[in-house]
Amino acid sequence: MLAVIPVRDGRLPLGGAETADECGGRAVLIGSGARDSAASVAGDLRCIETGEFRPAAWARALAALLADEAIIVLPSSADGRDLAPRLAAELERPLFTNAIHVSDTHVVMTRNGGLTMHTVTTPAHAIITLQVGSRGVDPPDFARTAATVLHDLTIDVDPMIRDADVAEVLEPDAASIDLAEAERIVGGGAGLEGQERFDDLARLGELLGASVGATRVITDRGWIEHQRQIGTTGVVVDPRLYIAFGISGAVQHTSGLGNPDHIVSVNTDASCPMMLRADLAVVADANTVLTELLTLLAPAAPGESSEPEPSNV
C-alpha cells in the first residue's frame, strides 16, 4: 500500500499522517513545500515538489509514475477528495471512498452520512480515500523515524491539461479562528428543531463563555454560517469542554473535535456515538433542555423583579 498525500505550503493536510501510517510509512508527498511537510512523517517517503494544486494534471503525471502500485490511499481531506477520483480514472481502477479501515482483505467504508458501513473485498488494484480521524496516528516509533528515507522525485505537469487556476488562498476568517481556538464550544445538530434554537445556543454560548459550532446538516440548511461547521470538511477544533445538543456524532463530525476533557451530550437516542462518547450523556429533548439552561443561567435582568410594577400609565 502506498499513501499519496497532497500537501500545501509545507503542511500536511488533515488526515495526512494517519494515511501515511495506514500504509506503514510508504508515502508520496506531492505539492508545494513537499520536503518541509516530510518533517512530520516517518517512513519511506518520496517528495514531489510541484506548484499549486492541479488535480487533473497531477493525476495524469502520477498515473505514469504509480502504475505498478497495487493499493493507493489518499486522505479524505479537501485536496485528497478532489485528487483521488482523477487518479482512479487515469489508472482505470476502482475508487473506494470514506474508508475507515483498509487491509489486504477488506475495505470498510462509511455511507449514509456516517450511519452505515459497507465492506468490500480488497481488489488487486484500487484507489482508496481514508476518512480523516477514523484511525489515529501511530505512536512515535524511533526505529521507523531513524530509518526514514527521503527521495525527491520530479514529474512533468502538463500545462495543457485543464484545471482551475488558484487566484489566492484565504486564511481562516474570524469565525473559524474563534472556533478553532475556543476552549469551550456549544454545538448544535439536527436534533434542534429550528433556526431560532441557534439564537438560543448563541445566548448559552455567551453565558458559558463558549463559541458556537454546528454539524453539516445545520450549515447546509443555512441556519448558521458554514464557518461554524465542525468536522473534516469544516473547522477542526480542540476545546476542553464540548456540549452537544442533538448531534449524533458521525465520524466526519467527531474527527474534527479533538480530544475534549469533558463532553456533555443531550440527545433523545441514548445509544448514538455522541452519547457513548460523552462524560455526561443526558437523554432528553435538546430543545427544552436548552431553554431550561437559559432560564437557570440567565442573570435576572436589572430592574426585573417579582413584584408587579405599579402601573402609572
Place this chain on the structure above:
Amino acid sequence: MIAVCLKFSPPPGIGGRAPDGHGFDDRFDDRLGGVSPADRAALEVALRFGEATGNDVVAVSAGPLAVQRVLRDALACGATAARHIVAALERDSVDVAADLAAAVHGADMVVCGDYSLDRGSGSVPAFIAHHLGTAQALGLVDLDLDLPDSDGAGRGPLALRAIRRLDGGRREVLAVTTPCVVSVEGAVALDGTSVSLRRASLPGLVAAADAPIEQLAPAAHRSSTTVSHVSDFRPRARILGSPTGVVTLDRVRQLLDTGGSVAHGETVELDPRASAERIIESLRHWGYLS
C-alpha cells in the same frame, strides 16, 4: 446549455438495503428519500445561471424509475428538460459519472452537489470532469459569475470565480472558465448570498407532471464492486498516541482513554428542568462554572 446532476437516494435502511442485509434492492419506493441539500443548492445555482445567461437547464439523474420524481421536481422549478439514465441505483461512481458525462455532453457548465445522501463521496463530479476533459471546481462555498456585457451573454466561454473550502478553515479562490464541472455545498452563496431552492409554482408543477423525460440507456461497463457486508456504523479502534505529561497518573489515564470510542461517562434520563440542573452541576464540578 447548463446541466445539473441530481442523485435521488433512498433513506438509509429503507429500500436501499436488501432484506438479507447483503447487496441492494433497486425497487425502493419514491415516496421516501430524496436528494441532498447540496443537490438542491446545485439545482438553484443551475437555474440562476441559466436565467442569467439565457441558457437551457437540463436536469440529469441516473438510477431506477423512482429518480424521475426529482427530475419532475426540477422541471417544476424551471429546468428546461430532463434526462433519466435508467440504471441500477448502486453502481461505482466512475460508471455513473461516465453515463452522466455522456448525457450532458456539450454542456457549458455541469453543476453537481458536493455529496449525495448515500454515497457521499463527492467523487462523481470529479469523474465527470475527467470524462469531459474539463476543469473541476469542487466543494464550493461561494460562486460568482462574471458576466461579460449583457449582449455577450450566452456566447463564448464564461469566467467564474469560485471559493472552495480547504482544511483548517482556509479557503481557496479559483478562477475557472467554462466548460467546467462544479460541485456546491448545501449553503453555497451566489454573488455573496446563500441560495436556497425556490418553490415550484403551481402551473410549473402541473406542467411538469406531464412533461416528457428523455430516457437513456447506460453504457455497458465492467460490473460494479459488490458490497459484501452492510452494517451499522461502529468506530474503528483508534491507535493511541504515546502518553504525554509529567504526572504518571495523567499518562496512565491517557493510555486507558481509547480516544473516545468507548463509553466512559454517565447516562441520565431526566425531565428537561432536572436535565439542565444536572448539566450545570457537572459544569460546576468540572470547574467551568463558579
Place this chain on the structure above:
Amino acid sequence: MSDASLPDTADPRAGNDVDVVVVGAGPAGSCAAITLARRGLRVLLLERGPFPGSKNMYGGVVYPRILDQLIPQWWEEMPVQRWITRRTTMVLTDTQALSVDFRTEAWGTAPYNGATAFRPDFDHWLAGHAEAAGARLLCSTTATGLLRDTAGTVIGVTTDRPNGDVRARVVIACDGVNSFLAKESGLHAKPDPANYTLGVKETLALPKDVIDERFGVRGTDGVDIEILGGTSGVNGGGFIYTNFDTIAVGVVLKLPKLAAQQRRPEDIIAGLKAHSAIAPLVEGGELKEYSAHLIPEAGLAMMPQLVGAGLLVAGDAAAMCLAAGIWLEGVNFAMASGMYAGEAAAEAIGRGDVSVNGLAGYRKRLDDTFVLRDHRKLRRAPALVLSDRVQHMYPQLIAGVAEGMFRVDNPAPKPGLRKLLATERKRAGVRRRDLIRDGWAGFRTFG
C-alpha cells in the same frame, strides 16, 4: 430574486382552471377525486404532505366495504397489514379485566370485513387510483383560502405556491379534522373542545411470530381489541390492534377531563400498558412511533352544514367520524362521504347549477345511506359511553360481578347472581335508578 418574479415554464393559466378542486388526499379526498375523474371531469387533488398519508396517523383498522363501489376486488391490491378475524371487547378496572372475544373465519377470506393498514400505504394507494382515473395530484401544496365571486359562491382556492390560485366550479373540502376550509367557509360553528377527543397511539415493534403467539392468530389474521376503562380515570377508551410485525396501543381521551386532571397522554398509555391484562401482550415491544391526533367525536351534534354555494365538505372535515365507544370508524365514513360528494358535484356541474340547491344531492345521499343513518342511530352513544358512570362505575360493577361468580370461596356457598349484583352495585356506588336508565339508553342507542 423572489419566487414571484420567476418566469413560468408553462402557460400561467394551465392547470389553474379545473372543474373541481379537492383539498386533502386522505380517504375522503381520494374517493371524491376517483368518482369525479371517472366521470371525465378535470380534477385537481391538493395534498399538504409530501405524499398522501405522510401526515396521517400511522395506522388503523379500516372497513373498506364501501370500496366495492369504486374498486371491485379491492382486497386483492389494497396494502393490508392483517385481516381482522378476531374482535375483543375488554372492560378494565385497576386490577381486573373482563373480555368478550369474538372470532370468525369468514373475515379472513374474500370479500373480507376489515383490516389493519398503514395509512401512508393506504392513502397512497387510494390516491394512486385517483391519479389513474385522471385526477391530478399535487403534493406539498397547501390550500390557504377560498376564492369567492361577488355573490359569495366559492370559485376556487388559494394555495401556498407561487402563482397558486386555482379556479374551479366546485371545491370539495376533505382537509381533515381541523378543517380550515370548513371554518373559513363559515359552514362550521365555532369548535367546542368538548366535541373532540384526543387520540394518541404508540406503535411497538415485535417479531411476527411473537405477535401470532400472544394474540392467538396465524398468517395474515389479526386482532382488534377495544377497551373500556384503563385510562387512569380520564374518560375515554383504549385500543390495541395487530399489524404485520408491529402492534398499536392507544387511548382516546376526553379533552376537558384530560386538561382538568393535568395528565400527560403518554402517561395514560404507559398506565394502560402496565395493566396486568395488557402488559403480557405488549411486553418487549420497541417503540417505533408515537402520534397524537384530534378525533371529532360528537358526531351529528357537531356536524357543520355540509353544502355551501360551490363548496362541499366531506370526511373528518365534516365530523363524519363515528367514535362511539366500541366503534372507531372514520375511514369508511370518509370514503363514502367523499364518494357521494363527488357524485353530487358531478351532477351539479352537469346541470350547470352549483348553488346550495344544485349541490343538495350530497346531503340526500348521506341521509339515505349508512353515513348519516349510523350517525343518527348512534347519536347518543358518545355521551353515554364517555359518561362518568359508564367510565368509572360500571367497569367496577361488571368486573366485581364476574369476580364474585368465578371466585371459589369455600366453605361459603356460591352467591346468587341477583344478590351479587346488588352487593357489587352498592360497592361500585351505582344507584339503581341510574342503572336502569342507562340500561334503557344503551338499548335505545345500540339496540
